[in-house]
Amino acid sequence: MIPILILAAGESSRMRGRDKLLEIIDGEPLLRRQVRAAGAAGLDVWVALPAPDQPRVEVLDGVAHHPLFLPGSSEGMGGTLRDGVAALPPCSRFMVLAADLPGLTTEDFATMAEAVPQAGGIIVATAASGNLGHPVVFDARLRPDFAMLSGDEGAKRVVRAHKSKMRTLALPGDHATRDLDTPEEWAEWRAEQD
Numbered sequence: 001m002i003p004i005l006i007l008a009a010g011e012s013s014r015m016r017g018r019d020k021l022l023e024i025i026d027g028e029p030l031l032r033r034q035v036r037a038a039g040a041a042g043l044d045v046w047v048a049l050p051a052p053d054q055p056r057v058e059v060l061d062g063v064a065h066h067p068l069f070l071p072g073s074s075e076g077m078g079g080t081l082r083d084g085v086a087a088l089p090p091c092s093r094f095m096v097l098a099a100d101l102p103g104l105t106t107e108d109f110a111t112m113a114e115a116v117p118q119a120g121g122i123i124v125a126t127a128a129s130g131n132l133g134h135p136v137v138f139d140a141r142l143r144p145d146f147a148m149l150s151g152d153e154g155a156k157r158v159v160r161a162h163k164s165k166m167r168t169l170a171l172p173g174d175h176a177t178r179d180l181d182t183p184e185e186w187a188e189w190r191a192e193q194d
Helices: 030-040 071-075 077-087 106-113 140-146 156-161 183-193
Strands: 003-007 044-049 066-069 093-098 122-126 132-139 166-170
Touching: 003 030, 003 077, 030 044, 030 106, 044 077, 066 077, 071 077, 077 093, 077 140, 093 140, 106 122, 106 132, 122 156, 132 140, 140 156
Parallel strands: 003 044, 003 093, 044 066, 122 166
Antiparallel strands: 093 132, 122 132
């Protein structure tokens, strides 16, 4: 079973008091929907969360996952990735997901789970247009590269370092790229769904 690290420890700072990962889609909070869909695709779900008493923890009750409360999350994305990847179980490859992509489906996760990177390689999901997005599948030999991350830098440093072994996999529409960070973006997206 391939582990997936879902990054859900951020502050939703651009939402002006709302939590984007708790926004309701089809009757359930986005974070719960992502975890459920990843699990339904056969992935072993690990979720980086901000703190045990945070509302995001409560919405995951009853959904199979491994919660991770990581000290490095207070640093930003780099700290979350560094500590989160270190916490994953032994594996030949692993997946990383930014949790705020509401278009992703169980089928998208299954497509990515079937993708096997070459030795030391990476597979990045793209929009149909070719723009790079999430999830990203990493060969486990790249785990030491994540140990070097810190602060608010994401995995772009790791991807750049191994660009020659990167390939892409297109998911439908903008599933891999449309993240919603502000109330206005959520309102626009919801209007499109009606």
